[in-house]
Amino acid sequence: MTRVQVQGVVKRFGETAAIDGVSLDVRPGELFTLVGPSGCGKTTLLRIVAGLLDQDAGSVFFNDDRMDDIPPYLRNIGVVFQSYAIFPHLTVAENIAYGLKARRVPPDRIATKVAEVGRLVQLEALLDRMPSQLSGGQQQRVVLARALVIEPRLLLMDEPLSNLDAKLRVQIRSLIRAVQRELQITTIYVTHDQEEALAISDTIAVMDRGRVLQVGKPWELYLAPGSRFVADFIGTMNVFRGRIEGATMANGSRPVVTTFGERWRVRAAGAAESTISVGVRPESLALEQGASADEDWNSLTGTVVEAAYLGAVVRYQVQVADGVRVTADIHNPDFAAIRAVGDRVTLWFGASRAVLLPDHASGA
């Protein structure tokens, strides 16, 4: 199993830095996801790890081997591209065997291995087909098999699911995860889809404008985002500005006044009178106060401006003050939870579910 270390990598295209000093540590056997909006540098970073692009500064290590001067064809990696990059002039079996032939594996060994991997990705019936006769999902499994059969030190996947429809995406996603777990192969996975990243990853790195903002387990990023950007990018976050009003109380909470005049208690650090940002996830908001007495319960009141009833959840947009709109998800709603547009509502959240964010627009 391969540990991958990226140390201080910089890549410029003309004047702009596509990768602006990135360091990462990918543990052996884990599925590590780079996630971020388009243009954040995630694909560029993947291509540098693959050796398809030369960095301007910094180094990439596979275990203790420095890879900077090793061309991609000697790195022993499997790459799965967004556009599949299937060889259209070769059959499915020949596509899968391609890397083995390059490694001069004897023909009988090739046949066994192709059959083996073909079974693993459920392609055994299609080995003699030409790629043009395959569906998108089947083509994706061919390139996955082609990358896996060479037993690479590292598997790199660049938005492998983005050309598939929603249902197939979920199927192939679990196939990738199952195969990756079974073979225990270190994988770097690139996606712009935060939901996909949460579902598939051991570790996620959120990138923006060529930098890594935060690295962590999926739940760490979701529950404890370190910045406004991460909070917004992973899931949805209501963010409120406020001012600390006094000293810490016995249970560790501090009184805070929001810009729209609500008085809350949250676990904030910092000097009195300093301004803070408080984040609350839509699903942390409820229509009534919780039962727990140990918790400080905070509320905010406003007018429903949008109501979307989705069955398992009803999503309200509530106007709390001028320019302050809140999204609230009420799960498993009963009749009592139904509100109409124009209704006044009071929303509640426990202080422990509030996330304190650095008081900048973004930045780590």
Next chain:
Amino acid sequence: MRGRRRDLWWTVTVAGFLAVLAFLVYPLATVLVTSFSGEEKRFVLAANYERFFTHRYYYSSIINSLYLSTLATLGALVLGTSLAFAVTRYPLPGKAFIRTAANLALLSPPFIGAYSWVVLFGRMGLVNRALQTFDWSLPTIYGWRGILLVFVVQYFPFVFLLVSAALRSVDQSIEDAALSLGSPPRRAVTTAILPILAPSLTAGGLLVFMGTMADFGTPMIIGEGLRTLPTLMYGEFMNELGGNPAMASTLGSLLILVNTTALLAQRYYAFRKAYNVVCIQPLRVKRTSRGHLLGLTIFAYAVVGVALIPALTIIVSSFMPTRGPVMYAGFSLQSYEIIFFRIPRAIANTFGLTAGAVVLDVAVGVLVAYLLARRRSRAHALLDSLIMLAYAIPGTVVGVGLIVVYNRPPVILTGTWVILLVSYFIRHLPYPVRSCTAMLQQIDIRVEEASVSLGVPPFRTFVKVTVPLMFPAIISGAALAWMTTIGELSSSILLYSGPWATMSVAIFTEVFSNHFGTASALASILILAAFLPLFLTYRVLGERSALGV
């Protein structure tokens, strides 16, 4: 890593530049410089140009050339566009035949077309001699009328093929929109459809204009002394009383000037008028009245019939008993016997040199195309423009340039077959380069990266993945280069010497020696040889496209 990865492609870049500089840029620059030199090789600013524009003997050539090419371009545009509209938009019978016939008409080089009209309507021509029995005669085919006829008949298929292709990519919704906004049908065509076709129309017009400007053989054979730029240039250079390279270079420079101006004007225009047309539903085939349809059918078949006359005339006349320029009714293999015994060398030369040039064109073209498509840089953009320069430069000019440069030390190529090969190679290199770059733009570069990531080094990836995927473009580029090289006359006639005459040169000299039988036999072989690869291409690519490649 960088150095190692760039080695081979660096070599290709340098070799490409060297070839283009040595065989195209340097000879052309020499022609330009020579045009400013005097009799004693002194540098005399514009004296030759002054002489050109003050003597009617000289300046009439550029007037004739411009006049003929402009009329021919207009004629070919009208004929080609009308035929394209008739075939695309109306339910004419035998559309496939019409399209094939238009393709076939492109196979015979224009000078052979000119010769075929002489065989039919010349002084000793088949038609005129038949009419003499009734004491009739037709107006003369020689002179500017004959040239114009040949130009229009030989070049209109370019316009037809380009405009047909463009018409097939126009969406019906565009016409519908024009009609729904209140344009009557005819106005819908002129205001909505024709403007979309503008890039193809001008591209077709440019091909006709540049081709007819550069055409040397047609005015020589059917012009009867009418001076055009290429024929006068040839005459000045090859004059028996001692050639005048300075004046020949002046004429050559003017030819370059006219053609590159036309090329740049079209590029500029087409660049500004390029529309992205999304075609979901092609233009409907219109229903029309019987009379109208009959008229259109007669028109279409008359046009392609005339276009096929040259090839048919040549092949039929090659089997007729002949004495000098006079052909008699009957069947005879006499002409073929003569050429196989007397000039087998010319046939061997043509096939050998054409095959050699096409192999070189394809080998260099594939590598250069890869550079141009995949490693775009300023240097490569320059190389691209230099290679495409060959499109705009007439063969006569290339021929004169190569002779002037390579008949003196350090490198002497005149008198050898190498100089013919060089001319063929450099002049037809644009075909595979164009077809392959166009193809490469459609091949996902990730496919190559996938191969490299799987452990196959870049050059082996190029051979194992890229080249097989480029195969259709390689074949069509090779077929085009073959077709245009095999009948090449304008530079061959200057560059050949003694044993290295080609079939085109032999046909030309046979026509001028009034040996019409042997000329027809050679021309028949030439037309067949030009046709074969095209036929094979359709077969091969037909099967491959079934594989979805």
